Amino acid sequence: MSGDVVFDFARAERIGLSEAVFCAGKTPQQIAAILQSASERDAGLLLTRLDAEKFAALPGELKAATEWCPLSQTAFFGPVPPVSSAGTIAIVAAGTSDAPAAREAERTLRHAGVEASVIIDVGVAGLWRLMDRIEEIRRFPVVIAVAGMDAALASVLGGLYSGSLICVPTSVGYGAAEEGRTALNAMLASCAPGLVITNIDNGYGAACAALRMLGVMKLR
Amino acid sequence: MSGDVVFDFARAERIGLSEAVFCAGKTPQQIAAILQSASERDAGLLLTRLDAEKFAALPGELKAATEWCPLSQTAFFGPVPPVSSAGTIAIVAAGTSDAPAAREAERTLRHAGVEASVIIDVGVAGLWRLMDRIEEIRRFPVVIAVAGMDAALASVLGGLYSGSLICVPTSVGYGAAEEGRTALNAMLASCAPGLVITNIDNGYGAACAALRMLGVMKLR
Amino acid sequence: MSGDVVFDFARAERIGLSEAVFCAGKTPQQIAAILQSASERDAGLLLTRLDAEKFAALPGELKAATEWCPLSQTAFFGPVPPVSSAGTIAIVAAGTSDAPAAREAERTLRHAGVEASVIIDVGVAGLWRLMDRIEEIRRFPVVIAVAGMDAALASVLGGLYSGSLICVPTSVGYGAAEEGRTALNAMLASCAPGLVITNIDNGYGAACAALRMLGVMKLR
Amino acid sequence: MSGDVVFDFARAERIGLSEAVFCAGKTPQQIAAILQSASERDAGLLLTRLDAEKFAALPGELKAATEWCPLSQTAFFGPVPPVSSAGTIAIVAAGTSDAPAAREAERTLRHAGVEASVIIDVGVAGLWRLMDRIEEIRRFPVVIAVAGMDAALASVLGGLYSGSLICVPTSVGYGAAEEGRTALNAMLASCAPGLVITNIDNGYGAACAALRMLGVMKLR
Amino acid sequence: MSGDVVFDFARAERIGLSEAVFCAGKTPQQIAAILQSASERDAGLLLTRLDAEKFAALPGELKAATEWCPLSQTAFFGPVPPVSSAGTIAIVAAGTSDAPAAREAERTLRHAGVEASVIIDVGVAGLWRLMDRIEEIRRFPVVIAVAGMDAALASVLGGLYSGSLICVPTSVGYGAAEEGRTALNAMLASCAPGLVITNIDNGYGAACAALRMLGVMKLR
Amino acid sequence: MSGDVVFDFARAERIGLSEAVFCAGKTPQQIAAILQSASERDAGLLLTRLDAEKFAALPGELKAATEWCPLSQTAFFGPVPPVSSAGTIAIVAAGTSDAPAAREAERTLRHAGVEASVIIDVGVAGLWRLMDRIEEIRRFPVVIAVAGMDAALASVLGGLYSGSLICVPTSVGYGAAEEGRTALNAMLASCAPGLVITNIDNGYGAACAALRMLGVMKLR
């Protein structure tokens, strides 16, 4: 079975984006094998969707080298780059329940050396919460907006802010929220122009998209 | 075939709400038969979903007695009650494309003697448009909010306005708008508390719900 | 992580509706933090979707100040307002399995000082059960109808009762009931005019809609 | 292309049910070829889903031998058996818009020599219409119930009538009616026990099911 | 909470069909309350969807009076009528995995005094299994066909058998089987004429439909 | 706009399968440009989904060089290879309405020099039709099975025939047939082992898959 565990350490160099270990479909044994392999190369790794049970099942010395965040279910294994960039990316979440995806984005950026600002609980059902902070938000060239249920935050923000707006629908809600499908569709169908969207709960992907944009700037 | 055409004139009295002829599934012949029967009783009728082609196909004298509105595809046949109530209901629509459902609601209310105020193009992608009129909207005890696509207007309004808020999703949009299903789900999953929703494009139903609420007041 | 826990105590005053803590997406730690914060302000709170496991995990003194109802999975924390209104709202449920949503609506209203009447097991597959109580139901200006499966209760009631009818579809049923989607769609597509609908199992939302209607009356 | 047109005249004998030509997916040329072949065998045929355009495109002498009903879009070609049975089957439809499916069932039964009784416009949003005729309906051992939108008629009838109840959902309605899917699901999820369901708008299938039941009786 | 537990013992008499306690949405406490109430009236009850955990949680003396079948998750509480009819109904299932729904139908019929014959594992992927027993099946005026996945058994049987064919789709399968929706749709869309369908896994409903048909015969 | 019309004549050589012009999303002008370009290279082309209107709109000399089949909506432009293989592939269709997809497969194979045998109207609702021809079918190493509605033909054939079985679901049917989705899912969920499936109505794809299989043999 170990022959099935492959990890492409060369990829990060080629694509220039942080490669992560997506743990949702892997057993603790498979994750441990990847960490062991990274350890032998002195490579640092970001782990996503690492739940408490799998983290607990890692061998002791690997676990000790792993900084795990229960809210975002992410972990840093081995060396983490120093902060090389700050003030370019804000992560804005509608409510407390959206925090896991927001924090996943924040941690992914941090693992790539980018420090993001996080603003939580500005959902538009209480519009004053967003209006109180809109000037602060406008200072960032890239904003990641995280919202579930009706995802109305994305549309309102899209009309108030003219920079790059990466939208992350979350699976927060029940019934007609359809496990995030409604938030996803509402963001896609938003009448605010120029929003771009990631998969449901995909804070990691939104962070990668932001990193692509920062790269864009470098290229010029 | 004419034996299949039945219309329950007694119903309006029993339920106390305006009975309407829903024309979408009926042939011009069937509609004409109902109008003829109403004409013999001197009864007035509201017709909904009456498109241009069916209206044109009505016999001349029936057509002459019918006041048809192409935008809302509604018609008044025969006597229309005088205005007996005004200032209680506002109809608020996100954009020009939502006007047909908004006007269907307005005309249904008018046929029941209630004059509603209509405010169009206050979609939240341009938030200032709504904020400019929010004080005016707050004066009405009942508001019908009409919006398609992401339907974010409903959530924002639900946080700014404390009266009864009847939401009508519309089929405006394409792709992920899913012919109104996204607007419907977003309204149902809204984090603004206490919104109530009707079927997609159902301006008639929203007007009837508002009439039920006015009736509520009478009962006390 | 505690920085992600925010609760908007000012909101209840602004919107004029009972703010509730939706516990489904929150950890016991997050819920406890909110309760602690409310305790410090002497504020009362309604908690919804609080399951037995989370309730049991609350710290002792917070749990002691919490009156929990296992059927509706709601709780009252701290002071509850006295009954200020009664006789205006009836909650009508099709069957025993619909009781959780019906009781969630009742408890939400009670937390806002409104005493509702609850009538359970009047599903229309046994029509006599509804007919036996229809006169009693007609005395209320606002009725909340709770039903799952085919939700036929809503349509029948919509034809027999002329007041405001707020419909709550429930996730009761299996297979083609599609976890409440069929009841939701049947209520939305009902041929009884003027029904308004909330999200699936959303007794809280229906109660808030009823409170908006009572507010309507006050405004006049 | 004519090699692709096959019709199994032997089938009616084998299965003992009326074989019909389903015209929806066939060209006028293909339909004409089948009629010609039937004509040569002196066989009678029932045609379903034959729209006005296709009927008009049939060759003159074949058209002359065809008795076409525009409402149900069915036709009788050639000899029709005399009425051999009556008083066993009632077809009950919720509204005028459901008449096409109801008439398709009636015509299918008639082509098999069974005369059914048709009762239209007893939808439960006006419950008195059904109650006025329930005693008449109870006299039939088999009832075909035809309804669209919320299909609440099926559940109410299922609680008032103890014979065989074959339910036909129709595509009447819009938005959340989902082209008949909601009526179909509501009938399947009905809490009235022992309802059986056919495909959407499938009056032909309901009639065949009724014929199977009549055959059941013969077998004993 | 006990005020929410209602059971309509009068219903069985009115509708003439076996009333059952659907346990899926009920707590052991609620089920026990209904059994207690039945016990006081010396009434027998059929329980459906009673899983092992709930059965184990019933109070000892009630459990002792309950004959529970783990495969079909049904139970007989109290007196069971003697067999009054046999040889009229066959239950035919495609595979071993379809046995629970088939046995639910069998037990429902048995509780109403009707002894059915059960034939399992005649799925059409091995056509000879069905052909070996088709003559036996043809002797029954009513057949209940139970199948999941592609449900092809229903179509093949519908072409070989001319009596009443009640089809029960099951949730057997994975992926494109879509938890029974594919079997349901395939049965509804079958080209074999006159099949009638129940909800997914609804063996109870199919049995009730068969009882309605037997009643039909009595009425004549 | 003509810069957007590109056709990859080199592809057929690279992939070794017949490249076709899929006309559904193209204007007559775009199709004509491709034909003109093929004409200049003396290349033959297969056109699929070419409807009557587009065929009629082609310029005269291009139309003259095009052999069009109205049933399958395919056309041969320019030289067609001689028949180089026969007796290896049978195309089996459930009914007359499935003929267009069956003929699309036949014509695609013919354009690649392979003559297939076509057997239409062996749907399993009349099982004897299939049984009469099963020995003939078994002689072919590859069978393409074409069926809509419930697609039960695929499962039955899969149990009677042990060669390669490529299944093409068709959009034949209405309501619960869901425009071919039910046939597709039923084929995917079939309990007959080893069926492989193409897109709905994709006779062209099934033919290409068969050509891949014939190539397989060549490779050995």
Added chain:
Amino acid sequence: MSGDVVFDFARAERIGLSEAVFCAGKTPQQIAAILQSASERDAGLLLTRLDAEKFAALPGELKAATEWCPLSQTAFFGPVPPVSSAGTIAIVAAGTSDAPAAREAERTLRHAGVEASVIIDVGVAGLWRLMDRIEEIRRFPVVIAVAGMDAALASVLGGLYSGSLICVPTSVGYGAAEEGRTALNAMLASCAPGLVITNIDNGYGAACAALRMLGVMKLR
């Protein structure tokens, strides 16, 4: 009805993005009213989803001032800004059928003064087509990838190119392509990290997102 036609000329200034007239839900009269109003202000406008029929129905002098592109169904009304930026954005489309969305993006950018490069027919089923041009594509900091059906182009490009990648799913395809939903979902679920997605066929939205990114650069 003209009171329902509103156009927010102030919006472009506020949000800093090109405001466009979405013509799909508007009548020619409504479009003409907006153009007239723009004409009076000497404002230029971009029109999207303007089909041939509506363009033809515009009054003569307005039509004369409108430069219409039939492929992309866009039009420039009045003054168009000069090209102010080039070489920053490439639009890459999988096939000829994706050209309409690609051209809508190109025209939207052009109307904002940005000249994009368009590369069509590099779908990955013929991988060499993409590989031939990948170096050219890598020179652009922002790429808009347009693809329908399986949308595999997006994933392959996402692994070969490290700049900002905005993905536009198109409705090209049939059956399981589900009118663009499959391409949308495949892009959202891509394992290539950091892709961002717009609504189906939304070339306009992708162009606006690219403009937001260019604005980002300006802000620094």
Added chain:
Amino acid sequence: MSGDVVFDFARAERIGLSEAVFCAGKTPQQIAAILQSASERDAGLLLTRLDAEKFAALPGELKAATEWCPLSQTAFFGPVPPVSSAGTIAIVAAGTSDAPAAREAERTLRHAGVEASVIIDVGVAGLWRLMDRIEEIRRFPVVIAVAGMDAALASVLGGLYSGSLICVPTSVGYGAAEEGRTALNAMLASCAPGLVITNIDNGYGAACAALRMLGVMKLR
């Protein structure tokens, strides 16, 4: 209950394909009964979807005769045929998470005496991984491609490889991956011609299809 456990040992001979015990819907008791019966006939069996819990629950001597693979959840009971064929089938999987379905295919082939080659982690988001091995893959006449999420591997491979390509979508991914439905649809809608598809996660079915193809060769 044991009467419901049937296993058709004759089938393998008739259909010429390996019959397997699909354990997902069966209890350990039912599985044990089948194994016991196989043991008495000295028959070997392949078991699929046998999870750790069920395997552990088998009686000791049956478990001892069972070679279980935890990754693929398959088991070999009793005698396994020797390898009779090799070098004809490659199984190519996009990533580590797709290994279970890939290994299910490999084990199914092995149980039929066919040794397949397995190549894992060649997903196209890192195209070089596939290109490094494409020449090796091209040597096999039949390839089984296993991929989840966007399933882009199938389309790219379909353009690079001309043999038989059997595609297995997997349920790997979240959100818009829709439990494998997106991979399934993307494979069905692929623009690479001649792909054939199995059910989601159906490695067993893909192996059976490959065996049918090998049989094809034998027949000639």
